[in-house]
Amino acid sequence: xxxxxxxxxxxxxxxxxxxxxxxxxxxxxxxxxxxxxxxxxxxxxxxxxxxxxxxxxxxxxxxxxxxxxxxxxxxxxxxxxxxxxxxxxxxxxxxxxxxxxxxxxxxxxxxxxxxxxxxxxxxxxxxxxxxxxxxxxxxxxxxxxxxxxxxxxxxxxxxxxxxxxxxxxxxxxxxxxxxxxxxxxxxxxxxxxxxxxxxxxxxxxxxxxxxxxxxxxxxxxxxxxxxxxxxxxxxxxxxxxxxxxxxxxxxxxxxxxxxxxxxxxxxxxxxxxxxxxxxxxxxxxxxxxxxxxxxxxxxxxxxxxxxxxxx
Amino acid sequence: xxxxxxxxxxxxxxxxxxxxxxxxxxxxxxxxxxxxxxxxxxxxxxxxxxxxxxxxxxxxxxxxxxxxxxxxxxxxxxxxxxxxxxxxxxxxxxxxxxxxxxxxxxxxxxxxxxxxxxxxxxxxxxxxxxxxxxxxxxxxxxxxxxxxxxxxxxxxxxxxxxxxxxxxxxxxxxxxxxxxxxxxxxxxxxxxxxxxxxxxxxxxxxxxxxxxxxxxxxxxxxxxxxxxxxxxxxxxxxxxxxxxxxxxxxxxxxxxxxxxxxxxxxxxxxxxxxxxxxxxxxxxxxxxxxxxxxxxxxxxxxxxxxxxxxxxxxxxxxxxxxxxxxxxx
Numbered sequence: 001x002x003x004x005x006x007x008x009x010x011x012x013x014x015x016x017x018x019x020x021x022x023x024x025x026x027x028x029x030x031x032x033x034x035x036x037x038x039x040x041x042x043x044x045x046x047x048x049x050x051x052x053x054x055x056x057x058x059x060x061x062x063x064x065x066x067x068x069x070x071x072x073x074x075x076x077x078x079x080x081x082x083x084x085x086x087x088x089x090x091x092x093x094x095x096x097x098x099x100x101x102x103x104x105x106x107x108x109x110x111x112x113x114x115x116x117x118x119x120x121x122x123x124x125x126x127x128x129x130x131x132x133x134x135x136x137x138x139x140x141x142x143x144x145x146x147x148x149x150x151x152x153x154x155x156x157x158x159x160x161x162x163x164x165x166x167x168x169x170x171x172x173x174x175x176x177x178x179x180x181x182x183x184x185x186x187x188x189x190x191x192x193x194x195x196x197x198x199x200x201x202x203x204x205x206x207x208x209x210x211x212x213x214x215x216x217x218x219x220x221x222x223x224x225x226x227x228x229x230x231x232x233x234x235x236x237x238x239x240x241x242x243x244x245x246x247x248x249x250x251x252x253x254x255x256x257x258x259x260x261x262x263x264x265x266x267x268x269x270x271x272x273x274x275x276x277x278x279x280x281x282x283x284x285x286x287x288x289x290x291x292x293x294x295x296x297x298x299x300x301x302x303x304x305x306x307x308x309x310x311x
Numbered sequence: 312x313x314x315x316x317x318x319x320x321x322x323x324x325x326x327x328x329x330x331x332x333x334x335x336x337x338x339x340x341x342x343x344x345x346x347x348x349x350x351x352x353x354x355x356x357x358x359x360x361x362x363x364x365x366x367x368x369x370x371x372x373x374x375x376x377x378x379x380x381x382x383x384x385x386x387x388x389x390x391x392x393x394x395x396x397x398x399x400x401x402x403x404x405x406x407x408x409x410x411x412x413x414x415x416x417x418x419x420x421x422x423x424x425x426x427x428x429x430x431x432x433x434x435x436x437x438x439x440x441x442x443x444x445x446x447x448x449x450x451x452x453x454x455x456x457x458x459x460x461x462x463x464x465x466x467x468x469x470x471x472x473x474x475x476x477x478x479x480x481x482x483x484x485x486x487x488x489x490x491x492x493x494x495x496x497x498x499x500x501x502x503x504x505x506x507x508x509x510x511x512x513x514x515x516x517x518x519x520x521x522x523x524x525x526x527x528x529x530x531x532x533x534x535x536x537x538x539x540x541x542x543x544x545x546x547x548x549x550x551x552x553x554x555x556x557x558x559x560x561x562x563x564x565x566x567x568x569x570x571x572x573x574x575x576x577x578x579x580x581x582x583x584x585x586x587x588x589x590x591x592x593x594x595x596x597x598x599x600x601x602x603x604x605x606x607x608x609x610x611x612x613x614x615x616x617x618x619x620x621x622x623x624x625x626x627x628x629x630x631x632x633x634x635x636x637x638x639x640x
């Protein structure tokens with residue numbers, strides 16, 4: 001065992017650091033998917049496309065800012081601005097024009113409608129940004145690297161992935177928990193999640209809450225994409241990967257669980273990056289293996305509450 | 312308003328006699344029309360064979376739709392059939408052996424996967440299928456030594472009942488085989504859906520608990536349908552591989568599963584003819600849309616899917632049968 005550690009310790013350290021950064025990103029996307037499901041009762045297959053479009057928009061905006069000679073920190077403003085814009089521009093029309101027509105329909109039908117949205121958004125993304133890789137690593141370069149002490153060695157790691165990604169994910173988690181439990185709007189959202197009819201009977205405007213939640217969820221997906229954009233070159237197909245991964249996170253946690261999503265994002269993020277370093281063939285499989293293993297034992301997910309079947 | 316909950320659902324009540332006669336007449340007419348088109352426009356023969364093969368796989372989706380379940384992972388069975396052909400063609404080039412073999416292996420996989428997924432419903436059913444198909448996809452992509460990764464495998468030369476006919480004849484043979492199997496599976500599915508076992512599928516959709524009260528084990532009903540659908544997915548996959556002569560992991564990607572479900576909805580879940588109507592329409596739209604607007608064909612398909620779900624929930628079959636019935640009355 002100790003022998004294994006002296007040989008592979010550094011790799012393990014890298015895997016943990018990578019896993020944390022990755023878990024942060026996955027959490028942001030998954031929590032948006034979860035929030036939207038809670039209120040709309042729809043698993044939005046197009047959520048991954050919003051992630052991808054957020055990433056592309058952030059890269060373009062960042063490059064545009066840099067070209068206009070704005071200071072380097074403006075790159076960070078570009079990330080947040082792109083996420084907000086994507087949420088505000090795409091969220092409301094999707095909810096009002098399409099999803100609103102299918103509330104309360106069969107789940108299979110709802111999945112299909114969002115699949116159709118996914119197909120449309122994928123091509124929108126290709127039409128705007130083409131199929132050539134797009135990349136803007138300005139924000140990541142700005143912060144440079146940090147030497148992380150690890151036993152006798154040090155691991156040089158980008159400060160962006162070490163602090164910004166996990167930090168922002170944690171911040172989002174805390175802010176979201178506070179928002180949902182301590183503010184009026186948040187509690188209204190929770191009320192609709194728990195029991196829509198009762199909430200409406202109390203005079204809550206469910207239509208407005210749905211619109212708000214979907215827009216917010218879309219912005220969270222776009223934020224995940226925007227934050228991921230400096231770390232990688234963007235190519236078509238990111239959206240398709242992201243949605244299955246974030247669904248794995250959500251299903252592992254239990255549908256509708258916010259804090260649970262953070263735990264399972266950590267589990268899946270660390271699991272995946274361990275696979276990247278020690279068994280690269282299985283990198284893509286690991287999240288699903290974790291999910292299937294959890295669902296075999298607890299069909300409602302790690303933190304989910306079993307739902308009684310209606311007679 | 313775009314309607315109530317039971318939209319994809321089939322089985323509006325109609326006098327069984329007239330309905331069956333109509334279906335049969337349309338099936339024979341459709342088959343003749345396909346043969347005519349394949350003869351008149353040779354380059355469409357390839358597309359129509361693929362459409363028929365996919366139609367067979369979509370029949371499986373239709374069975375699950377009857378139970379109100381949508382699988383976003385059925386491409387895994389299509390890929391299983393296709394890779395069976397690609398792996399075995401060098402040693403067993405016989406088409407008449409490979410087709411049933413691919414179906415049998417897919418059936419085996421389907422029963423194993425089915426034991427797990429039939430415990431779940433709705434979103435979880437759909438997404439677990441998706442997850443498992445992605446596992447297969449990444450294995451096909453990553454085990455390079457076996458599968459040649461994303462490059463895929465070229466299918467070796469095939470023999471038909473021991474002979475190796477020239478190319479043109481081979482294309483006709485594949486087309487004929489696909490058409491014949493489509494008719495056989497179409498009839499089988501119709502008989503199955505009319506049987507008590509098939510009727511119980513509808514019970515899973517409306518109220519599963521009532522089914523259990525009647526002493527019908529819902530999981531068994533669904534498992535049987537799942538196995539059957541996996542078998543048809545596998546057979547469809549072997550035909551796709553034999554026609555296109557090239558298999559890639561993309562066959563198992565979740566978006567190709569989505570495509571199968573799309574075809575089922577496009578054609579209409581009301582009849583065993585639906586999948587073939589849908590598959591033909593889908594492949595033709597894809598060919599022409601891809602030629603006209605190469606970058607936006609997926610967007611067009613997505614818009615069509617939305618329009619069908621929101622405005623024509625019976626699919627092509629629904630529109631057709633309503634028309635024909637209107638004329639008869």
